[in-house]
Amino acid sequence: MTATRVLVLNSGSSSVKYQLLDMRDASRLAIGLVERIGEQTSRLTHTCLTTGESRGHTGPIADHDAALKAVAEELARDGLGLDSPELAAIGHRVVHGGMFFTEPTVVDDEVLAEIERLIPVAPLHNPANLTGIRTAQALRPDLPQVAVFDTAFHTTMPESAARYAIDPKIADRHRIRRYGFHGTSHAYVSRETARLLGKDPSEVNVIVLHLGNGASASAVARGRCVDTSMGMTPLEGLVMGTRSGDLDPAVIFHLARVGGMSMDEIDTLLNKRSGLFGLCGDNDMREIRRRIDEGDEEAALAFDIYIHRLKKYIGAYFAVLGQVDAVAFTAGVGENAAPVREAAIAGLESLGLAVDPELNAVRSDRARIVSARGARVAVAVVPTDEELEIATQTYALVGKNN
Ligand SMILES: Nc1ncnc2c1ncn2[C@@H]1O[C@H](COP(=O)(O)OP(=O)(O)O)[C@@H](O)[C@H]1O
Ligand SMILES: CC(=O)OP(=O)(O)O
Numbered sequence: 001m002t003a004t005r006v007l008v009l010n011s012g013s014s015s016v017k018y019q020l021l022d023m024r025d026a027s028r029l030a031i032g033l034v035e036r037i038g039e040q041t042s043r044l045t046h047t048c049l050t051t052g053e054s055r056g057h058t059g060p061i062a063d064h065d066a067a068l069k070a071v072a073e074e075l076a077r078d079g080l081g082l083d084s085p086e087l088a089a090i091g092h093r094v095v096h097g098g099m100f101f102t103e104p105t106v107v108d109d110e111v112l113a114e115i116e117r118l119i120p121v122a123p124l125h126n127p128a129n130l131t132g133i134r135t136a137q138a139l140r141p142d143l144p145q146v147a148v149f150d151t152a153f154h155t156t157m158p159e160s161a162a163r164y165a166i167d168p169k170i171a172d173r174h175r176i177r178r179y180g181f182h183g184t185s186h187a188y189v190s191r192e193t194a195r196l197l198g199k200d201p202s203e204v205n206v207i208v209l210h211l212g213n214g215a216s217a218s219a220v221a222r223g224r225c226v227d228t229s230m231g232m233t234p235l236e237g238l239v240m241g242t243r244s245g246d247l248d249p250a251v252i253f254h255l256a257r258v259g260g261m262s263m264d265e266i267d268t269l270l271n272k273r274s275g276l277f278g279l280c281g282d283n284d285m286r287e288i289r290r291r292i293d294e295g296d297e298e299a300a301l302a303f304d305i306y307i308h309r310l311k312k313y314i315g316a317y318f319a320v321l322g323q324v325d326a327v328a329f330t331a332g333v334g335e336n337a338a339p340v341r342e343a344a345i346a347g348l349e350s351l352g353l354a355v356d357p358e359l360n361a362v363r364s365d366r367a368r369i370v371s372a373r374g375a376r377v378a379v380a381v382v383p384t385d386e387e388l389e390i391a392t393q394t395y396a397l398v399g400k401n402n
């Protein structure tokens with residue numbers, strides 16, 4: 001029997017998303033999510049797509065190792081266990097690959113060591129990704145484990161975009177540069193946008209706006225990333241669910257010297273208690289829109305700050321690219337929040353951008369154009385699929401190696 005299945009693990013700081021796919025037709029056999037890992041109220045939600053059955057459990061799941069073992073048990077209950085001979089590989093999202101990894105990579109001891117060396121620049125993400133890989137290795141030591149890096153798509157950025165304006169000797173010693181993240185999504189969505197326009201990726205320039213809980217923008221010129229809004233870590237750039245995005249670095253000195261905060265407290269403030277949540281107490285765009293509809297001024301200001309930053313990046317990436325064929329919205333907010341798309345594009349007619357309110361209001365899970373007729377630049381909504389992209393890259397690599 002040829003092995004054609006790939007299990008994809010997307011381990012975040014407190015969650016694991018997973019999908020089991022059959023790569024003969026890229027169909028999904030099972031999907032699920034473990035949330036709030038490390039808390040008393042961890043929750044596992046599992047859906048088997050071959051039977052249509054869904055199950056959920058709430059209760060403490062101590063760490064990523066326990067989470068993955070729970071996922072393996074759920075898959076086994078559906079006859080889709082990790083011991084299946086049909087499983088060809090396990091694909092892992094690894095958030096930080098530094099400058100070292102420009103392609104998906106079969107994991108060996110050297111790869112594990114390099115991911116570990118990168119922990120200081122991705123303390124929230126890489127430890128969880130490593131645990132995911134090690135647990136999967138322990139469960140199936142014979143299977144190829146493939147790491148697909150969030151940073152890989154951005155390694156084509158020119159030095160002028162990737163370097164900070166600091167002493168290069170200090171930067172190089174500490175590996176300080178702009179790496180960018182969500183690369184799997186930016187790669188997939190920029191390609192799908194080209195397809196939607198009926199063009200090859202090498203023929204178009206696209207601005208991708210990945211607006212999830214974490215959010216980033218990228219400028220993609222003829223299929224290659226030339227700039228992105230996240231930097232050395234996923235803190236730079238857009239206003240996010242709980243992260244501040246861009247801010248004057250001197251704010252950090254001020255909080256330490258005048259505010260008396262420790263570095264760890266400032267780190268937590270900027271990564272976990274800022275952004276939309278810090279501004280108005282909610283990080284879910286649905287809740288923020290509901291509050292705005294009820295006349296809540298705090299939520300309205302948070303929304304305006306979010307949109308202002310987004311508009312600045314759209315303008316900046318027009319300047320970086322020179323000529324733009326499409327602006328593509330993706331991820332939870334980008335795909336679902338019509339008011340965000342409308343507000344971000346409003347007033348940009350001189351750039352050739354205009355949204356058609358009726359097209360923009362349509363809810364759909366398909367890629368679509370929502371720009372006004374006659375607008376020079378397409379505005380697109382393109383659902384991302386990081387798990388499918390990871391599975392595709394994993395299977396392509398394992399197939400090549402066999
Ligand atoms: N119908 C919706 N309208 C507005 N925002 C939505 C909707 N559905 C999801 N979202 C937003 O999407 C966010 C999650 O996006 P997602 O891409 O799943 O993020 P992540 O992968 O970073 O967890 C939620 O915080 C919420 O703000
Ligand atoms: C890199 C990053 O920010 O990822 P996420 O949006 O999943 O938190």
Ligand SMILES: [Mg+2]
Binds near residue numbers: 213214331
């Ligand atoms: Mg995401």
